[in-house]
Amino acid sequence: QVQLVESGGGLVQAGGSLRLSCAASGRTVATYSMGWFRQAPGKEREFVAAINRSGGTTYDSSSVKGRFTISKDNAKNTVYLQMNSLKPEDTAVYYCAFRWGTFSQSGSTYHFWGQGTQVTVSS
Numbered sequence: 001q002v003q004l005v006e007s008g009g010g011l012v013q014a015g016g017s018l019r020l021s022c023a024a025s026g027r028t029v030a031t032y033s034m035g036w037f038r039q040a041p042g043k044e045r046e047f048v049a050a051i052n053r054s055g056g057t058t059y060d061s062s063s064v065k066g067r068f069t070i071s072k073d074n075a076k077n078t079v080y081l082q083m084n085s086l087k088p089e090d091t092a093v094y095y096c097a098f099r100w101g102t103f104s105q106s107g108s109t110y111h112f113w114g115q116g117t118q119v120t121v122s123s
Helices: none
Strands: 002-007 010-013 018-026 032-039 046-052 057-059 068-073 078-083 092-100 117-122
Touching: 002 092, 018 032, 018 092, 018 117, 032 068, 032 078, 046 068, 046 078, 057 068
Parallel strands: 010 117
Antiparallel strands: 002 018, 018 078, 032 046, 032 092, 046 057, 068 078, 092 117
């Protein structure tokens, strides 16, 4: 089992920044990847970014690339999502996810999920 605890959400004005954190505990040995997804009210969950243990990354290029940066601290088993130039359309619940193996943009391939953290961007 792996437990994920997210933090860092909140209310910010458009153009502002937030940094989300997700700490993983439990069976975090071996190769794994962590990702961020988000779900806005009335919309389906969508992929945001993911990172594997060696630091390789992938982003949803259409909406966040160039504004969001995913990174991780392997010693702390923690992944971060730095969000800059936030827009009202970034408003959503952001979820951290964990999967064994390399990263994936498909949420259905992730094995564990955090409880979510609310990000609200005001115009």
